[in-house]
Amino acid sequence: MLKVAHLQKSFNHKVVLEDASFDVQLGQVIHISGENGSGKSTIFKIIAKIIKPDAGQVQMTEDSVIGALIENPGFLEFESGLTNLKFLAQLNKRYDENKVKQLMTDFGLNPNSNRSVAKYSLGMRQKLGIIQAIMEEQNIILLDEPTRGLDQESLAHFVQLVNQLRSDNKLVVIASHDFQAGLKYDFKYRLKDGVLRSED
Numbered sequence: 001m002l003k004v005a006h007l008q009k010s011f012n013h014k015v016v017l018e019d020a021s022f023d024v025q026l027g028q029v030i031h032i033s034g035e036n037g038s039g040k041s042t043i044f045k046i047i048a049k050i051i052k053p054d055a056g057q058v059q060m061t062e063d064s065v066i067g068a069l070i071e072n073p074g075f076l077e078f079e080s081g082l083t084n085l086k087f088l089a090q091l092n093k094r095y096d097e098n099k100v101k102q103l104m105t106d107f108g109l110n111p112n113s114n115r116s117v118a119k120y121s122l123g124m125r126q127k128l129g130i131i132q133a134i135m136e137e138q139n140i141i142l143l144d145e146p147t148r149g150l151d152q153e154s155l156a157h158f159v160q161l162v163n164q165l166r167s168d169n170k171l172v173v174i175a176s177h178d179f180q181a182g183l184k185y186d187f188k189y190r191l192k193d194g195v196l197r198s199e200d
């Protein structure tokens with residue numbers, strides 16, 4: 001379903017990825033760990049076709065729709081959270097207002113608030129970033145450090161959300177330094193010295 005084979009990537013002659021491979025399926029939750037700068041975001045950017053690998057392949061079925069939260073997502077800073085989500089969803093003509101409002105409410109964001117994103121806390125921005133990655137029925141969801149800045153209650157909701165995505169037969173790939181309590185991962189990988197290895 002999502003098959004990544006022997007990815008290699010260097011930046012300015014510095015090798016970041018030497019051999020990254022995995023083969024995963026819809027309905028799974030995958031964890032990729034690795035130190036700062038080990039190349040986790042680089043793998044996501046290659047899968048999301050933001051950058052090209054120097055070598056290696058990414059294969060997925062034709063019906064795949066990628067949703068991604070990578071690094072600090074860019075938003076229209078002077079617009080509200082709902083306006084931002086509406087704008088992003090309309091790019092793909094998949095805007096479903098009721099669904100988006102429900103996702104915001106469930107995550108503790110008020111969809112009717114006029115507060116501009118510029119005034120959002122880190123956790124609120126993360127929530128908006130997670131929502132935009134899932135709001136259009138994307139089936140391959142890449143989340144880079146999704147729990148950064150989330151409080152306990154929001155973490156519990158995040159766990160619930162990921163478990164729901166798994167039940168809805170979506171693939172969720174989470175890159176993070178640590179494991180999230182309450183989440184069961186189908187596969188765990190560790191990225192070290194450019195090589196992705198299976199853990200346990």
Ligand SMILES: Nc1ncnc2c1ncn2[C@@H]1O[C@H](COP(=O)(O)OP(=O)(O)OP(=O)(O)O)[C@@H](O)[C@H]1O
Nearest residue numbers: 011012016034035036037038039040041042043145
């Ligand atoms: N466009 C680029 N140009 C030059 N170097 C880059 C570029 N993108 C990434 N790098 C470098 O590649 C390495 C891997 O970066 P990457 O963001 O993939 O790591 P990461 O594992 O996601 O890190 P973190 O845990 O800190 O988010 C870093 O040394 C980074 O500086």
